[in-house]
Amino acid sequence: MINKIALVGGTHGNETSGIQLIHNWQSSGFSDELASRFSSLDVSLTIANPDALSAHVRFVEEDLNRQFTLEGLDKPSNESTAKEAKLAKQLNQKFGPKGDSGTDLVIDIHNTTSNMGATLIILEADDFHVQLARFVKHNMPEANILLEDEKPYLEHGYLCTMGKRGVMIEVGGQPQGVLREDVYLLTQTMAEVILDFCQAYNTDSLEQYPECEVFRLGENIKFPLNEQGKRTAMIHHALQDNDFAPLIPGAPMFRTFDGKDIEWQEAQETYPHFINEAAYHKLDVAFATATRIML
Ligand SMILES: [Zn+2]
Numbered sequence: 657m658i659n660k661i662a663l664v665g666g667t668h669g670n671e672t673s674g675i676q677l678i679h680n681w682q683s684s685g686f687s688d689e690l691a692s693r694f695s696s697l698d699v700s701l702t703i704a705n706p707d708a709l710s711a712h713v714r715f716v717e718e719d720l721n722r723q724f725t726l727e728g729l730d731k732p733s734n735e736s737t738a739k740e741a742k743l744a745k746q747l748n749q750k751f752g753p754k755g756d757s758g759t760d761l762v763i764d765i766h767n768t769t770s771n772m773g774a775t776l777i778i779l780e781a782d783d784f785h786v787q788l789a790r791f792v793k794h795n796m797p798e799a800n801i802l803l804e805d806e807k808p809y810l811e812h813g814y815l816c817t818m819g820k821r822g823v824m825i826e827v828g829g830q831p832q833g834v835l836r837e838d839v840y841l842l843t844q845t846m847a848e849v850i851l852d853f854c855q856a857y858n859t860d861s862l863e864q865y866p867e868c869e870v871f872r873l874g875e876n877i878k879f880p881l882n883e884q885g886k887r888t889a890m891i892h893h894a895l896q897d898n899d900f901a902p903l904i905p906g907a908p909m910f911r912t913f914d915g916k917d918i919e920w921q922e923a924q925e926t927y928p929h930f931i932n933e934a935a936y937h938k939l940d941v942a943f944a945t946a947t948r949i950m951l
Pocket of ligand 1: 667668671765766767
């Protein structure tokens with residue numbers, strides 16, 4: 657049974673879609689229609705980092721969505737412990753504890769400045785998550801499924817991993833701090849479809865859906881830098897906004913400031929995403945790669 661579900665927004669304080677959805681559902685509650693659709697579910701609604709919301713920033717001291725490692729949660733706090741590290745421990749008491757959680761599923765809602773549309777991020781490819789991915793793709797064909805299983809579930813530092821199971825909704829492209837209607841509606845639809853899945857799972861009414869396309873995370877590709885660590889190129893216009901479209905060998909990915917193209921040199925095509933994501937600016941990450949698989 658997937659009974660206790662934590663729906664979370666505001667893990668990053670400037671990602672407005674999840675924040676607005678949580679606020680709206682907190683103030684008006686589920687409509688009668690939604691309440692009956694989700695009758696087997698006990699859904700809590702939480703804003704994870706209210707201080708970051710007030711300050712209109714992604715985080716105040718450290719990225720909250722990297723604080724949920726078992727080591728980090730175990731470490732005793734002292735004066736130098738970052739705000740978000742302390743906050744992670746509080747949230748973990750409420751919705752975890754990670755590894756032995758009282759919450760069946762954590763759904764954590766994010767926005768990206770990249771043109772990723774509505775993306776469901778899953779961290780495992782077990783039967784539950786494969787069924788979830790197929791259900792979401794069947795009911796929301798425009799959705800993308802991203803699988804980040806490069807390490808075991810419990811080794812991720814993501815907030816959603818404090819649940820027995822955890823997934824993320826990642827919707828873009830939307831500038832930080834801005835609320836776009838199209839992005840909001842995609843966010844709401846994906847949240848509802850995931851809850852529909854849980855309801856169907858609980859009531860044994862899941863159908864067998866066909867295999868679906870899944871993008872499996874590869875690695876981060878950095879911007880080219882000079883010896884001083886300054887960027888020498890920007891994302892090529894042919895790549896910009898083309899998240900999850902194939903980048904084929906020989907196709908341009910960067911344009912240098914002196915007007916030359918830098919091409920994708922690998923032997924295989926890749927499926928870039930988080931292209932030019934604003935939050936990864938400091939890390940000089942240009943995009944992430946993925947392979948396309950069927951699950
Ligand atoms: Zn985020």
